[in-house]
Amino acid sequence: MCKRLTAPLVSLLLGAALIMVNHPAAAEVLVVVSAEAPFTRLTSSDLRDIYLGRRTLIANGVQVVPLDQTEGTAARSEFYIHYTGQTPAQIKAHWARQIFTGRGQPPQALTNSRAVVERLVRDAKALGYIDPSFLDERLRVVTIE
Amino acid sequence: MVRQATWLCAILIVTQSGVLLADSTLPNLEFNGFGTLGVVHSDERNADFVADPFASEGAGYSHDWSAEVDSRLGLQATLRMTPQLSSVLQIVSEKRYDGSFAPDIEWANVQYDITPNLSFRVGRMMQSSFMSSEHRKVNYATPWIRPPQEVYRLIPVANFDGVDVRYRYRSGSATSELQLNFGGGSADYQTGSVDASDSWGVSHRTHWGDTTLFASYGELKVSADELSQFFDAYRLFGLPGEQLASRYEVDGKRTSLLSLGVGYDPGSWFVMGEWARSSSPSLLGDSEGAYMTFGYRIAEWTPYVGVARAKVTSNTSEPGLNAALYPSPFAEGAQLLNGVLNELISSGMQQESITLGARWDFRPGMAFTAQYDRIDMRSESSGGLINQQPEFTPGGRINLFSLALDFVF
Numbered sequence: 001m002c003k004r005l006t007a008p009l010v011s012l013l014l015g016a017a018l019i020m021v022n023h024p025a026a027a028e029v030l031v032v033v034s035a036e037a038p039f040t041r042l043t044s045s046d047l048r049d050i051y052l053g054r055r056t057l058i059a060n061g062v063q064v065v066p067l068d069q070t071e072g073t074a075a076r077s078e079f080y081i082h083y084t085g086q087t088p089a090q091i092k093a094h095w096a097r098q099i100f101t102g103r104g105q106p107p108q109a110l111t112n113s114r115a116v117v118e119r120l121v122r123d124a125k126a127l128g129y130i131d132p133s134f135l136d137e138r139l140r141v142v143t144i145e
Numbered sequence: 146m147v148r149q150a151t152w153l154c155a156i157l158i159v160t161q162s163g164v165l166l167a168d169s170t171l172p173n174l175e176f177n178g179f180g181t182l183g184v185v186h187s188d189e190r191n192a193d194f195v196a197d198p199f200a201s202e203g204a205g206y207s208h209d210w211s212a213e214v215d216s217r218l219g220l221q222a223t224l225r226m227t228p229q230l231s232s233v234l235q236i237v238s239e240k241r242y243d244g245s246f247a248p249d250i251e252w253a254n255v256q257y258d259i260t261p262n263l264s265f266r267v268g269r270m271m272q273s274s275f276m277s278s279e280h281r282k283v284n285y286a287t288p289w290i291r292p293p294q295e296v297y298r299l300i301p302v303a304n305f306d307g308v309d310v311r312y313r314y315r316s317g318s319a320t321s322e323l324q325l326n327f328g329g330g331s332a333d334y335q336t337g338s339v340d341a342s343d344s345w346g347v348s349h350r351t352h353w354g355d356t357t358l359f360a361s362y363g364e365l366k367v368s369a370d371e372l373s374q375f376f377d378a379y380r381l382f383g384l385p386g387e388q389l390a391s392r393y394e395v396d397g398k399r400t401s402l403l404s405l406g407v408g409y410d411p412g413s414w415f416v417m418g419e420w421a422r423s424s425s426p427s428l429l430g431d432s433e434g435a436y437m438t439f440g441y442r443i444a445e446w447t448p449y450v451g452v453a454r455a456k457v458t459s460n461t462s463e464p465g466l467n468a469a470l471y472p473s474p475f476a477e478g479a480q481l482l483n484g485v486l487n488e489l490i491s492s493g494m495q496q497e498s499i500t501l502g503a504r505w506d507f508r509p510g511m512a513f514t515a516q517y518d519r520i521d522m523r524s525e526s527s528g529g530l531i532n533q534q535p536e537f538t539p540g541g542r543i544n545l546f547s548l549a550l551d552f553v554f
Contacts, residue, residue: 045318045354054320054352055313056261071509085355085412089445089506096286096553099177100221101271101279102233102252 029079029129031142032117036124038062041143048084050127052094053104066107067116067128075113079129083144175223181284183215183549191537192530194545196291198301199334201244204545206532213240215290215549219251219282229258237282242334251282251304262313271304273324273348276359276406276419278303285551288415288449288504290516293436295455298494298529299423300402305330305344319353329365337371346402359406359419367429368396379482382466382475389465393428393486400425414441422458428490430459438500445507451500457493461525495526511552518545 031047033039039062042050049055050066057063069076071088080091095106110116113130120126121138135141187194187205195203196214204211217239225231235252254268271279275296280286281303307328314321329342346363376390404421418437425431433456440449465483468476502516522528524540 043318049320049352055315087412087442087506088509089512090412090442092510092553093286096179096283097280099223099553100179100219100235100252100283100286102223102231102254102256102266105175105223 028132029075029082030132030135031079031083031127031129031144032120032135032139033127033142034120034122034124035138035140037127037140038124039064039142040140041145043145044083047144051080051084051107052091053098053106063125064127065123065125067119067126068107068109069113069116069129070109070111073112075129075131076109083129171225171227173225175225176221177223177554178218178220179283179285179551179553180218181215181290181549181551182212183284183290183547184210184212185214185290185545185547186210187543187545189530189537189541189543191534192527193532194543195240195529195531196294197240198298198529198531199242199332200240200531201242201335202240202532205530205543206534215284215547216240217282221252231256231258239282264311265308266311267308269304269306270309270326270328272300272326272344272346272363274300274303274346274361274363274402275404275421276350276357276408276417283553284514284549285510285512285553288417288438288440288447289451289500289502290514290547290549293419293434293438293451293453293498293500294529295434295453295494295496295498296404296419296421296436298455299421299432299434301332301339303330305341307344319351321349321351324348324350326363337369339367339369341365341367355409355411357406357408357410357417359404359408361404362402364399364401366397367400367425372396372428375482375485378478379466382471382479382482385466385470389463389486393463393490395425395427395429398425398427400427400429412442414439416440428486430457430461430490430493432457432459432493434494445505447504447506449500449502449504451502452498453500454497455494456523457495459490461491461493461495462487463490491525492527494529495523496528497521497523510554511550514547514549514551516545516547516549518547519543520545 046058050064077088080086080088098104113134116128116130117134120128185204189205191206193203193206203214217237219235219237221235223233232255233252236248237251238246238248241247250269252269254266254270256264256266258264273279277287277292281292305328307326309324309326312323325347327345329344331338331340344365348361351358372395376394379386379390400423402423406419408417416439420435422433436451436453438449438451440447463486465486466479468479471479498518498520500518502514504512504514506512520528520543522540527533527539
């Protein structure tokens with residue numbers, strides 16, 4: 001009896017999990033900071049402003065240094081499409097407007113999630129996004145509200 | 146004078162702050178560049194279409210397909226000396242008044258960040274007269290092949306030597322930037338130069354979610370040697386000549402520019418529009434321009450459509466001196482002067498245009514754009530065309546086809 005119920009239940013759960021994974025709204029990157037960082041929450045407009053270079057300080061005057069992943073990486077595209085609603089090309093055009101009007105340079109770009117993790121654990125001010133498989137106890141996931 | 150003081154100030158800041166180097170990643174030097182390889186065809190054979198009114202030739206009369214209207218290369222070095230102090234040098238090579246592609250300094254300034262939200266700059270900068278003024282030469286950063294000339298031609302002298310202060314602040318979830326500037330600039334053309342002195346401007350830009358709001362107001366004093374000589378000739382004609390000269394002369398008078406802009410970009414599509422008005426109690430007169438562009442993004446493709454309009458709101462004709470009152474050869478001289486004066490005050494841009502285009506972002510930092518413009522010039526208006534030949538009739542319609550490869554690195 002029990003066994004007869006379990007099989008459909010398992011397939012139902014698996015199905016639900018698959019739907020969640022394939023759901024376009026679900027990000028496949030995690031926004032993370034060092035476990036030592038003074039914040040674990042950001043509003044989505046804070047996150048967008050930080051990555052677009054419009055602000056470097058969040059509430060209580062906490063300084064945040066964003067880290068990028070190299071152009072052309074899947075993590076980068078997913079991060080920008082999900083959290084800023086803009087394609088990599090739009091982000092590139094945005095930075096062209098900033099650079100060539102003397103308003104600053106884009107965030108430092110690191111080659112992959114591993115490099116981002118290495119930087120985050122050394123710098124409590126740094127903010128990054130990584131592939132979930134690189135998450136470990138030295139990091140904390142930032143809740144985006 | 147302002148210019149010399151500006152440069153002296155810039156040099157002092159750089160030399161005095163060398164001792165402040167502390168951060169191990171500083172000083173840091175970045176090199177970036179942008180450019181456009183573009184060709185444009187105009188079906189008006191008796192005059193040249195140009196993007197820059199100071200260029201010597203363009204498409205239509207001089208070239209069937211011209212690669213000189215939109216093509217340019219810009220190189221920039223950004224030096225960050227301390228966390229507060231940075232410097233930008235940008236050199237741009239594009240078609241000049243003398244026909245060359247001689248590189249010129251577009252930006253050269255030193256910036257000091259008093260706080261992360263308050264910056265002070267001294268040196269050469271671009272006016273923020275319109276929403277896209279500061280990056281108007283970086284075609285990659287704008288949706289079009291060139292900014293709508295109905296608005297962006299209102300103030301052709303774009304960069305200035307002086308100072309500016311920028312202040313960024315937040316209110317709720319909106320970020321804003323207030324900018325104040327003061328300085329002067331000049332632009333050379335084939336037979337002389339135009340100078341803008343004592344210019345000041347204030348602009349304000351707000352990003353609120355997907356919405357951008359922009360407003361700017363500025364004033365400048367324009368002077369041009371050639372025009373001074375022209376009005377000196379008018380003054381030879383006694384009181385009526387004096388009156389005409391003081392009514393239309395440009396030197397010493399202030400031209401003002403007001404502009405408003407709005408943009409909405411939720412990601413998959415965008416719309417942007419601007420309206421601007423320039424006013425001068427001189428032969429430059431009062432003009433208004435506006436445009437609206439709508440674009441839709443489908444993967445790497447961005448088709449767009451735009452409409453624009455420019456009109457002169459001050460008088461475009463002037464009876465001038467009554468030639469009958471003067472003996473020969475003064476009568477002929479008066480007629481000649483009246484003719485030139487009328488040509489000048491009727492030369493303002495008066496037109497409506499429709500733009501259709503598509504941009505293809507085929508690889509990071511590179512885009513290919515094709516654009517068609519249909520420009521309807523109102524009667525007597527020459528639509529900002531240069532090198533007008535005797536067979537050219539103002540008030541016609543021109544069709545423009547443009548292709549451009551834009552890149553940034």
